[in-house]
Amino acid sequence: MAVPPGGRMTAALLDYAQIRRSSYMFIFQHALSEAIVPHNDWAFIRGLWSEWSPGLSADEDIANFVAAVEPEGHLAAALGYYRAAFQPELQLPALADWQAASGQMPTQPMLYLHGRNDGCIGLEVADGVESEMSPGSEMVVFDDLGHFMQLEDPELVNRTIIDFLRSA
DSSP states (O other), X not given: OOSOSTTHHHHHTTSHHHHHHTHHHXXXXXXXXXXXXXXXXXXXXXXXXXXXXXXXXXXXXXXXXXXXXXXXXXHHHHHHHHHHHHOGGGSOGGGHHHHHXXXXXXXXXXXXXXXTTOSSSOGGGGTTGGGGSOTTXXXXXXXXXXXXXXXXXXXXXXXXXXXXXXXX
């Protein structure tokens, strides 16, 4: 959901528009991000979320995020996910096969959902992905939703998922 399958994101990080949208991942590589992210009542996160899902009123969701990352070490752990993505020395060797598989196109039928107003991952990153997906797969683009489509219109997203599973 919202992140194209296969190696699309890796390739997209060579595109200027997507580099701009993904700049937060590069900021998260630096230790200073642990001061930037919570600064000014989490303005960095509020700004990202408002750009990623322009129609979403995310105050409650951001409050839940803050509650989850405020305890000592939690924000560092959350940022660690992004750091490990770009720094192989932070990855566990025992999970190397899983890491490699994450960049491959799944062989089973899948449902890929993307919001047309997604300010985090441009819809163009997914252009033509349907032709790479296994038989029985489907891509659905929601015209009025952004990156957090499951929060913006949970009924529509859930119904789409259930319909796909029932048709399988």
